[in-house]
Amino acid sequence: MRLRSTIRGILAAAVLTILIPAAPAWAHSRLLQSDPADGATVGTPLTAVSLTFNDGVKQQFSTVVVTGSDGKSYVDGAPRVVDKTLSQPVRPLPAGVVKVAWRTVSADGHPIEGQFAFTNNTPGAPSPTTAPSVAEKPAVGDDQGPDRWPWIVTGGFLVIVLATGAWLWHRRRNRTAGTPGA
Known part of the structure; x- marks a missing residue:
C-alpha cells in the first residue's frame, strides 16, 4: 500500500x-494596435511606425522592417520601446503599399511576431521606380531559447x-x- x-x-x-x-505562456504580450493601422491609407508624412502591446516588450530583441512599394527598406535607426509601445523611425516613404514586419520578445521571454500593410498616399511622396520585391524578414537571433x-x-x-x-x-x-x- x-x-x-x-x-x-x-x-x-x-x-x-x-x-x-x-x-507564463498565457501571459504573452500581444499587439493591440498599430499606427498606421493594418489596411489604412495614410495622407500625411510619417516619421515612425508604432506598435502598442498589452504588456511590455524587450527593446534589445525587437526588430521592425518597413518595406516600401519599391521593395526597399525605409527604417531609419533602431526601434525604441517606451512603456508598452515599440516605435520604428522611418525615412520618407514612397507612394503605394508599405509592408511592416515585426518581431520582439514579450516581458515573459516569449518571441512574438507579426506583419501588416498600409497604403501611403502622401502628396508629394516619390513614386516607386522599381518593381516590388519580396519584403525583408526580421532577423532571427538566439532569442528563441525561452521556448x-x-x-x-x-x-x-x-x-x-x-x-x-x-x-x-x-x-x-x-x-x-x-x-x-x-
Whole structure:
C-alpha cells in the first residue's frame, strides 16, 4: 500500500510540474494596435511606425522592417520601446503599399511576431521606380531559447520520475525476492 501512495505522490508532483511552467505562456504580450493601422491609407508624412502591446516588450530583441512599394527598406535607426509601445523611425516613404514586419520578445521571454500593410498616399511622396520585391524578414537571433525551457524542465522532471519509479520497483522486487516463503 505504501508503494501505491508513493507512486501517487510522484505522479501528482509530475502533473503539477508539467502544468506550472505552462502558466507564463498565457501571459504573452500581444499587439493591440498599430499606427498606421493594418489596411489604412495614410495622407500625411510619417516619421515612425508604432506598435502598442498589452504588456511590455524587450527593446534589445525587437526588430521592425518597413518595406516600401519599391521593395526597399525605409527604417531609419533602431526601434525604441517606451512603456508598452515599440516605435520604428522611418525615412520618407514612397507612394503605394508599405509592408511592416515585426518581431520582439514579450516581458515573459516569449518571441512574438507579426506583419501588416498600409497604403501611403502622401502628396508629394516619390513614386516607386522599381518593381516590388519580396519584403525583408526580421532577423532571427538566439532569442528563441525561452521556448525550449519548458520542454527541457519537463523532460528533466520526467527522467527523474521514471528513474525514481524504476528504483522503487527494483527495491520492492528485491525485498519480495529476499523474503522467505515468497
